Amino acid sequence: xxxxxxxQSLALHGYGELSEAERDAVEExxxxxxxxxxxxxxxxxxxxxxxxxxxxxxxxxxxxxxRLRLEEALDREQMSWRTLFRSWFGVATAHPARVMSALTLxxxxxxxxxxxxxxxxxVPAAPGASSTGxxxxxxxxxxxxxxxxxxxxxxxxxxxxxxxHITLNAEKGMTLEGSLDDPQVRQVLxxxxxxxxxxxxxxxxxxxxxxxxxGDPVVRDxxxxxxxxDNNAGVRLQALHTAAKSKWAPETAQALxxxxxxxxxxxxxxxxxxxxxxxxxxxxxxxxxxxxERLAESDSDRYVRLKSQTALQQLGxxxx
Amino acid sequence: xxxxxLELAGKIPADGSPLAGAEETALVRQAQGGDRAAFDSLxxxxxxxxxxxxxRVAGTSDEASDLFQEVFLKxxxxxxxxxxxxxxxxxxxxxxxxxxxxxxxxxQTRHEVQAPVAxxxxxxxxHTVADDRPSFDPERALQxxxxxxxxxxxxxxxSPRERMVFELRHYExxxxxxxxxxxxxxxxxxxxxxxxxxxxLRTELGDLI
Ligand SMILES: [Zn+2]
Numbered sequence: 001x002x003x004x005x006x007x008q009s010l011a012l013h014g015y016g017e018l019s020e021a022e023r024d025a026v027e028e029x030x031x032x033x034x035x036x037x038x039x040x041x042x043x044x045x046x047x048x049x050x051x052x053x054x055x056x057x058x059x060x061x062x063x064x065x066x067r068l069r070l071e072e073a074l075d076r077e078q079m080s081w082r083t084l085f086r087s088w089f090g091v092a093t094a095h096p097a098r099v100m101s102a103l104t105l106x107x108x109x110x111x112x113x114x115x116x117x118x119x120x121x122x123v124p125a126a127p128g129a130s131s132t133g134x135x136x137x138x139x140x141x142x143x144x145x146x147x148x149x150x151x152x153x154x155x156x157x158x159x160x161x162x163x164x165h166i167t168l169n170a171e172k173g174m175t176l177e178g179s180l181d182d183p184q185v186r187q188v189l190x191x192x193x194x195x196x197x198x199x200x201x202x203x204x205x206x207x208x209x210x211x212x213x214x215g216d217p218v219v220r221d222x223x224x225x226x227x228x229x230d231n232n233a234g235v236r237l238q239a240l241h242t243a244a245k246s247k248w249a250p251e252t253a254q255a256l257x258x259x260x261x262x263x264x265x266x267x268x269x270x271x272x273x274x275x276x277x278x279x280x281x282x283x284x285x286x287x288x289x290x291x292x293e294r295l296a297e298s299d300s301d302r303y304v305r306l307k308s309q310t311a312l313q314q315l316g317x318x319x320x
Numbered sequence: 321x322x323x324x325x326l327e328l329a330g331k332i333p334a335d336g337s338p339l340a341g342a343e344e345t346a347l348v349r350q351a352q353g354g355d356r357a358a359f360d361s362l363x364x365x366x367x368x369x370x371x372x373x374x375x376r377v378a379g380t381s382d383e384a385s386d387l388f389q390e391v392f393l394k395x396x397x398x399x400x401x402x403x404x405x406x407x408x409x410x411x412x413x414x415x416x417x418x419x420x421x422x423x424x425x426x427x428q429t430r431h432e433v434q435a436p437v438a439x440x441x442x443x444x445x446x447h448t449v450a451d452d453r454p455s456f457d458p459e460r461a462l463q464x465x466x467x468x469x470x471x472x473x474x475x476x477x478x479s480p481r482e483r484m485v486f487e488l489r490h491y492e493x494x495x496x497x498x499x500x501x502x503x504x505x506x507x508x509x510x511x512x513x514x515x516x517x518x519x520x521l522r523t524e525l526g527d528l529i
Contacts, residue, residue, distance in 0.1 A: 011518040012511060015489055017496050045529030046521050050490065053468050058371045062381050066371060066388045070363070073389055074396060078356070 001029055006036050014043050075187070189213075190222040193239075199232040206238040214246025224255040233265040240268060244275035253279060257291040260308075266301040273304060277311035289315065341407075348408050352399055359399070363392055366409070369492075370416055376487060377420045379472075391419050410498060417484055417502045424480035467528060474524035478517050481505075485513035 001009070009026045012018050018026065030036045192205045206226065213219050223246070226239035240259060243252050256279070260272035273295060280288050289312070296308035344365070350358035367388070374387040394415050402411050478486060481503060488499045489510075500510035 007519075008511070008515045011515045012496075014518070015496075015514065017511065017514075042522055042526060042529060043518060046518065046525055049467065049525060049528060050471070050521075053464070053471055055372075055376045055491070058368070058375045058384070059381070062375070062385065063368060063371055066385045067363075067367065069385060070367075070389050070392050073393055074356070074359075077393065077396060 001025060003029075003033060003036055006030070006033070007039060010036065010040055010043055013040075014047060189219055190225075193222040193226045194229075199230075199235050202226065202230065202232070202235045203238055206235065206242050209242060211242060211245035214242050217249075220246060220249060220251065224251060227255050227259055233263075233268055236263065236265070236268050237271055240271055240275060244278065248279065248282075253288060257288065260291065260295055260304070261299075266304060269295075269299065269301060269304045270307055273307045273311060277314065280311075280315055344408055345404065348399070348402065348404075352402070359396065362408070366412055367392070370412075373416060373487060373492065374420060374423075376491065377423060377483070383423070387419055387423055391416050394419065406501075410501065413488075413494075414502045414504075417488070418504075420487075421480050421484055421503070424483055428480060470525060470528065474521050477520050477524060479513075482513045482517040482520070485510050486517040489514055 006026060006029050009018060009022060010030075013023060013026050030040055189205060189209060193202055196202055196205075206223070209219055209223070214223050220243065223239050223243045227236055227243055230236045230239065236259070240256070243255065246252070253276075256272050256276050260269050260276060263269045263272065273292065276288050276292060280292070292308050292312050292315075296305055296312055299305045299308065344362075347358045347362050351362055370391055371384065371388050374391065375381070375384040378384040378387055395412055398415075402408065475483065484503060485496070485499055488494045488502065489496060494502075496510040496514065497507045500507040503510065503513075
């Protein structure tokens with residue numbers, strides 16, 4: 001072996017990466033070659049230097065921080081059915097009809113029943129469950145996210161039990177049960193209202209949430225989001241009805257005023273006026289009167305103007 | 321490929337006791353079936369080791385946290401493609417290696433665009449054993465910091481692939497054959513990378529010995 005060849009072998013020798021025969025050859029050469037002996041000493045010196053100045057371990061807070069960030073990212077990942085649609089059907093913005101017909105053709109999954117109680121209130125803890133409640137325990141069992149939900153084909157309340165039955169198409173089957181108290185359940189509902197492509201399912205979700213569910217702040221936010229942003233007027237209208245019937249909150253009042261003044265659909269604006277009148281009659285918020293006055297005076301739709309005027313008269317307020 | 325797993329007895333996973341093969345296989349299958357808790361358990365087996373490696377490669381906490389997240393999200397997204405042809409740890413560290421290589425390549429491109437500036441700050445991630453000794457000697461500490469700075473600079477001189485091979489061999493204790501597999505190359509190339517890395521370290525640090 002030449003000294004150049006030995007150089008590479010010496011580096012590997014230091015890491016125990018030579019075969020027995022190679023090692024013998026290297027050691028034999030080094031014994032008789034001053035140059036390669038120096039190289040070997042130098043390499044050992046480098047190893048010693050590295051050992052003395054080892055990289056610091058990650059600070060504990062970095063591990064904690066990174067774990068938390070990852071948890072959050074995984075939660076978001078589980079919610080992004082839209083991504084799954086894209087990867088499975090290759091459509092960037094899936095047209096609902098196209099997606100649904102594709103779903104009926106592609107038999108890739110199981111239909112699973114997903115139950116949740118559409119009511120707000122404490123959930124009785126299951127035996128052996130932690131204090132966070134049975135629902136949370138069921139969820140942390142790795143279930144919901146694991147569902148790899150590809151579509152929702154039904155959201156229906158059971159008239160007998162009062163439970164909510166959601167049929168999902170998923171890569172793997174599973175059954176989930178949880179109340180609206182469960183953050184992940186709320187996250188699903190919020191996601192469905194905000195992002196799910198099929199307006200029929202969004203409508204069903206609104207019906208299923210009902211006025212009980214709308215009392216929860218997170219669900220209410222989703223309702224109001226749907227009222228403000230849903231591109232389907234029927235969904236906005238239903239969101240409006242559900243929100244108006246739910247436990248009153250200042251945000252609801254604000255959203256109703258916005259809808260009454262800004263919704264592109266006159267039917268929604270009219271319904272918003274009706275809802276506002278009801279709220280004012282119920283003594284909830286006298287501050288809504290100015291909004292009604294603006295509508296009575298200047299709404300582009302004659303029907304909305306008339307409704308607002310009538311409402312103000314009923315409330316004992318002069319229309320102008 | 322199954323043979324490779326036998327050589328993975330190094331420091332991966334370095335923290336916590338590695339799961340028994342059957343136990344890990346069961347966890348992977350559960351996670352593939354969509355069991356998030358199983359996935360979380362897998363993450364817990366490897367996350368400290370992964371963080372330690374990406375922190376060395378990244379240099380700053382924020383970048384390390386980004387790489388950490390990128391690694392496990394990739395693992396999560398592609399877990400369904402894992403077919404048990406290698407050990408799970410080998411497969412996972414292949415993801416880690418790719419993420420690190422991408423990071424080093426991006427960094428290299430940025431460095432090429434900017435004129436290299438001598439870094440004056442304290443080296444963040446090489447610490448000195450001497451600093452922890454009770455008989456603390458300021459002059460010695462200064463010398464240690466200088467050495468740590470030189471070490472950091474030397475590491476930057478390595479090409480992305482040389483750096484990864486060096487990290488995986490020197491600090492993670494993996495065999496070059498496995499490293500070759502992780503880097504998507506041959507054992508021979510991995511040997512060459514390790515050799516070139518040690519040559520560069522000799523050149524950069526030779527006067528300190
Ligand atoms: Zn020689």
